[in-house]
Amino acid sequence: MANDDSKDLLPLDGHTTVRDPGTAVERSDALLNPGMPPHRLRVTDTDPRAARRAERVVVLLFYISLIGSIFAMTSYFAFPIKPNDLGSVRLNNVFIGLGLAFALLAIGIAAVHWAKVLMADQEGIDIRHPVHGDVQTQARAVEIFRTADRESGFNRRVLIRNGMIAAIAALPFPAIFLFRDLAPAAGTPAEAYSHTMWKAGTRLTKDPTGDPILASDVTIGSVFHVIPDGLLTAPDMLEEKGKAAVLLMRLEPGVLHVSPARKDWNYDGIVAYSKICTHVGCPVALYEQQTHHLLCPCHQSQFDITREAAVIFGPAVRPLPQLPITVDSEGYLVARSDFHEPVGPSFWERRGDYSA
């Protein structure tokens, strides 16, 4: 019966007339239209009991949705949000959410199931309408354009037209210039990362309290998370911390390999290294006190503290910059100077600079 009905869907107007192919090459042996595949009846088309069962399923799904909506409304009152009780927020969210999820999902599933198994199932052809308008509409459109051109003088006042085109063309350029803000404000990254808050005599202090550190308090195997003295009251606290953060470690005497140029950079086995990874700038602080390896959690770069933070694994290309330290007259740890090289991630001036 479905096959008989499908004939009605064929349009009566002349889509069967032969059209002029224009310049297109039409192959004479083109594949013939195989037509529709044979119609296959569904179980619900042939078995009235299956159809009744499907109907019951669809009805049941709609009622589940109804129950879900009622459940969501009830939950609003049954699980109210109490002040200062985050657990009540969770219960409220979970039960209202579950109710709404069932309400929405069941409607969707019911609608699709209804359409798939019970609604009429027959293949049909709908021929596309021609997209162009009729001759009168086309002529009218051309007339409107001509009138607009005549009245505005768009093609007559060429100077105005070209000025408008130039103005609109220039408009996107300011947006491109805004991208400059993605780079550090102070000149190149090399300049921005070359100077931190550390100066000769700046005390090493604990993060986050800002208390100075006695050299004698740094026992072997210790790690201190260090910020420069005065950072907590600095105007650009977070930016400065991002550059000046330091990890302080004390190793057993004799395990440090110190190059001649850095022989006075450590104090009695206490070394300070920049905490900012030289790969992309994550804080490197996973220090293993027996292997003396420092691991970056983001991309698994590893630095060997006994060999001046040399890279032994991972994507970082240069060692962590070392902060030269000593003690002041009261025994507190102080910086000898700023870092001797830019801290932080590698960038174009520092790319591949393995030996710095």
Added chain:
Amino acid sequence: MATMNSDDTKRRKRGRRSPLASVALVLTGLLITGGAYALMTAASPANADVNMASAQSISQGKKLFAANCATCHGLNLAGTSSGPSLIGVGAAAVDFQVGTGRMPLAQDAPQAEVKPPVFDETQTLQMAAYVASISPGPGIPASSNLTLTGDATKGAELFRINCAMCHNVAGAGGALTEGKYAPNLMKTTPAHIYEAMLTGPQNMPVFNDANITPQEKQDIITALKVQNQAAGVGGFDLGSLGPVAEGLFLWIFGLGAIVAFTVWLTAKAN
């Protein structure tokens, strides 16, 4: 089962030979063993009273040490080729290593694993008294420093700065290099957390009292425990592992559900 009207004895015999009977038997056995084990573990003294300075505790500890630890650590604590020296590690290190079951070592592994402790609390404290009597070192923390009465806000900040990069921001633990890892802290007792900070076991750095004061250590422990006890208001925490676990869950179950719905939507009805 197949014949509904069989008589009583027959049914009983069948019941004993049913394949489910062995399953039930194994289950019962497991339940009894597990229950007894739980009872016995709970029965071990929770607050052993050991005088750490008494000569008797020290001599008891010396015997236990000689029998169980000296093979690797040496009779005089100086260490051997298979174990480090214990000079100066203090009672805190012994209580942590033995009390969490890490020592005695089960096998040569990247790091010592947490196991059910081999020694009860009295024996552990006797060994701690012996090790502390040979050379001074960090002592077992006073119970007044272990109550959860610290400042959780301050403790959480200190935890994020000093601990979270290895132990995860929720204390769920994390991987280190070459098979080593920072353990999960959610079930670690306050005393063991305190002792770990004080002694720096294995590859964990030392956080002595000058670095993190006893009050700050108490704040950290308070923050950890408060965080673990609080109801997870964000729903399932999936191990608190962060974006990796959550992303994996969504990729598999979220996208899986979408794919399943799409297949169902486009499939032809029977």
